[in-house]
Amino acid sequence: MSNTQPVIDISGVKKVYAMGANKVYALRGVDLTVAPGEMIAVMGSSGSGKSTLMNILGCLDVPTEGTYSLDGIKVNGMSKNQLADLRNQKLGFVFQGFNLLARTSAIDNVELPLLYDRSGRKLDTKAMAVEALTRVGLGDRMDHQPSELSGGQQQRVAIARALVTQPRLLLADEPTGNLDSRMTVEVMALFQELNDQGITIVLVTHEPDVAQYAKRIVEVRDGHIRRDHPVLNRKRAEEDLKALIAAHVGEEEMPATEGAEAA
């Protein structure tokens, strides 16, 4: 495995949805290369094609046209089962709405991807799930169900679930969209920490503040990449979190769940 081989390499990717008689051009020819260790924020207005791009990167959908290599593996022409295995082995997903299994404990949620492992490896799935949950700071909430956790905590469980398989790439479609500002910073601090540990991350956001935590910003408009530029004064969420806490000292403690369910 060479360090220079891109994690993502797409070129000329188009996606056309047929809506009855007329066609929707969601992506009109996208080229993107992401090297290992990058942290990219995809920005753009609603309907610009961000989710469509993420679905293709996540092997949940296939492009109408164009090629895609994930970690050196050509994705085009793969069967549904091969795509499922690829998602299981190479990718971790974090969604806006957390998408945890209801009435299922945090530990069981995190363990889930390992249960679909088809590599034949011998895995201590429980131990790996415990490790992943500890890594996101929820070692003491393992038996809690999603309904017993705050939005930020739920998203961290989801991140642990995405991490537990040690994926090559973490994909997050508006991961902070349902979180208040404090939790947003918390989650972004976690993403930055993971990125520092070497995990490649692509996240979608339309909050410029959030995008400033990434290393590189890709702007999508009308199915095209319009701008692709590095973040010059990258913010550290860790520091912002400290500042937030300092500002709150003396104020009334806000319940951690507020704002999470409403979005």
Place this chain on the structure above:
Amino acid sequence: MKQTTLLKVASQNIVKNKMRTLLTMLGIVIGVGAVIVMVAVGNGAQTMIQKQISSLGTNLIIVMPGSGQIGGASQGAGTFNKLTVDDADKLKRDATLLSGVSPVVSTRAQVIGGKGNWRTMINGVSTDYLTIRDWSVSTGALFTDADVKSGRKVAVIGATVAANLFPDEDPVGAQIQIGHVPFQVIGVLAAKGQNAGGQDQDDVIIMPSTTAQNRLSGNIRLGQILASATDANDINAAQEEIKGLMRESHKLSVDGAEDDFTVRNQTEIAAAATSTTKVMSGLLAAIASISLLVGGIGIMNIMLVSVTERTREIGIRMAIGARGSDVLTQFLVESVAMSVLGGVIGLLVGYAGAALLGHLTGWTTATPVSAVAIAVGFSAAVGVFFGYYPARKAAALNPIQALRYE
């Protein structure tokens, strides 16, 4: 996914919706319960037939007076009884496939002797009778061919008659009066018990056929002729042989003339006797199949609801690497687990139902061990058959659309 994990997930989902699961299983419970009762009744009838066949005799063939298809209309009142001892003698002499032949002269008579007075069935027979009926004498002896020839007044009494007339003494050698005719008791028959119809087969006295005709019935016609085929495989051939010899004996021309007798074997007789249980079994089979069908549709319905409710869950599972086959298996395991659970409950209900039915009707019901396999097999089959379509639907979902489902 590992089997244990699949079962865990399935059981969790079943437990999460207790009431719904219970109501859904009801059809399967009733269906499997009916199957078990049906098997128990059928099985009981089977053992009853077996018992009946063996209590009738060995490879038994019965010649009865009158023409008649079994249950047919031609067994009319105008048919004359033309069975005679000569017919029995001819069968005994000329048949090649028979090991024994005995005329049966039947009448009822009052018997006086020993401690009292007893009305019973009198059968005048030949010495072959006991072999044909697979019967034996417990004390004393049977009369001889010479006794039959000379029409000696000797009697072998059944166990019930012995118990009533001679409760505490050995009847052998005692004198009794049968219909005012003095007889000597020379033996007691071994106890045979009830026949399938609940009649006491030991409430009988047998004596030489000649004696019965001359002293008691005063009728040269026979009630029936019993014969025993040498080989169980030759019963049909033996029946044909008997028909041929009987037609000869009755001088029925080869062309045309209808039989004035009926030949039946023990299987035909036993089969007729079990028709009631057969009807009942058929009825239960109908209930069972309808219940299983309705139960299966119920399961399909609830599984379709479940797939819709859990669309998002399916999307999540697919996103993190579940294959279509994993989702299919998960839902299939769930529907099978639900139906098999229903089947096991149905099994218990069926056992109880069979016992109750046996108690109320007096039928023999026997629930075989294989009923467990039948219950589990039937319900699992229903679960697979009716769970497959919803499971297929779940597996075919598009992960993106499933994740977006509200």
